[in-house]
Amino acid sequence: KAGVTQTPRYLIKTRGQQVTLSCSPISGHRSVSWYQQTPGQGLQFLFEYFSETQRNKGNFPGRFSGRQFSNSRSEMNVSTLELGDSALYLCASSGTGGNEKLFFGSGTQLSVL
Amino acid sequence: SQQGEEDPQALSIQEGENATMNCSYKTSINNLQWYRQNSGRGLVHLILIRSNEREKHSGRLRVTLDTSKKSSSLLITASRAADTASYFCATDAEAGGTSYGKLTFGQGTILTVHP
Numbered sequence: 001k002a003g004v005t006q007t008p009r010y011l012i013k014t015r016g017q018q019v020t021l022s023c024s025p026i027s028g029h030r031s032v033s034w035y036q037q038t039p040g041q042g043l044q045f046l047f048e049y050f051s052e053t054q055r056n057k058g059n060f061p062g063r064f065s066g067r068q069f070s071n072s073r074s075e076m077n078v079s080t081l082e083l084g085d086s087a088l089y090l091c092a093s094s095g096t097g098g099n100e101k102l103f104f105g106s107g108t109q110l111s112v113l
Numbered sequence: 114s115q116q117g118e119e120d121p122q123a124l125s126i127q128e129g130e131n132a133t134m135n136c137s138y139k140t141s142i143n144n145l146q147w148y149r150q151n152s153g154r155g156l157v158h159l160i161l162i163r164s165n166e167r168e169k170h171s172g173r174l175r176v177t178l179d180t181s182k183k184s185s186s187l188l189i190t191a192s193r194a195a196d197t198a199s200y201f202c203a204t205d206a207e208a209g210g211t212s213y214g215k216l217t218f219g220q221g222t223i224l225t226v227h228p
Contacts, residue, residue, distance in 0.1 A: 004155070033214030042221070043156075043201065048214030056213035090155055092214070099205045099212050100144065104155035 001026055004093050004105035012111045018079040021108045025072050025093030032074040033102060034066060037088040046089075049074055078110075086112045119202060119219040127227050132189040134222040136202030137182075143205050145178055146216065147187050150199045159187075159200075194228045 005024040013019050025032050033056075034046040045058040049068035066076040072093075078085055088109050092102035120135045138145070144163045148156040162169045162178045162185070169176045175188040189196055203216040 031214055043218040045215045050213070056215050058215065088153065094214060099214055099216055100161060101158045102216065103158070106155045109153070
């Protein structure tokens with residue numbers, strides 16, 4: 001079985017731009033979660049989708065949004081980028097739809113200049 | 114905000130030695146998990162221990178959980194250079210409920226194993 005795939009691996013943007021990150025979960029997994037990892041704040045939960053519905057959301061501004069498609073693939077979007085959005089963005093999938101044993105992708109390293 | 118704290122922040126040992134990492138958390142939990150992350154990569158699930166369990170083993174890993182002290186420890190025995198990574202504890206932080214994909218991670222312990 002292929003693992004969780006995130007694209008692109010690296011991304012460089014400038015302030016004010018927007019960005020879309022993509023995540024393909026493990027085949028058969030319907031739950032996809034997104035996390036932001038920074039040296040200062042560590043790993044922080046963004047949101048979780050299951051069967052195209054957002055079921056849980058972390059404490060991030062509305063500039064951070066996501067969606068999930070019928071094939072369980074997910075995208076997250078960050079609009080009006082700020083320098084502080086520079087981070088490793090990690091996607092995780094789960095077969096149970098809960099929060100046990102998440103399978104993580106390798107992440108997208110976003111740099112905002 | 115982080116649910117827990119990990120101790121030590123960094124640990125440097127020689128191959129063959131044991132490594133112990135500790136994690137404390139603040140709220141009641143359903144389970145606690147440990148993950149490993151190699152530099153700049155995704156996290157890999159190592160082991161899950163439920164709130165009604167006290168100890169769990171998986172290969173060279175031993176995890177303990179003390180819910181009265183809200184703490185857990187991860188022991189890696191006979192460490193290898195390939196064990197060099199960051200190790201994170203994670204809790205679901207909503208005992209009795211389902212927090213749908215949300216884990217709250219500690220700040221992590223950076224383990225360096227010297228050959």
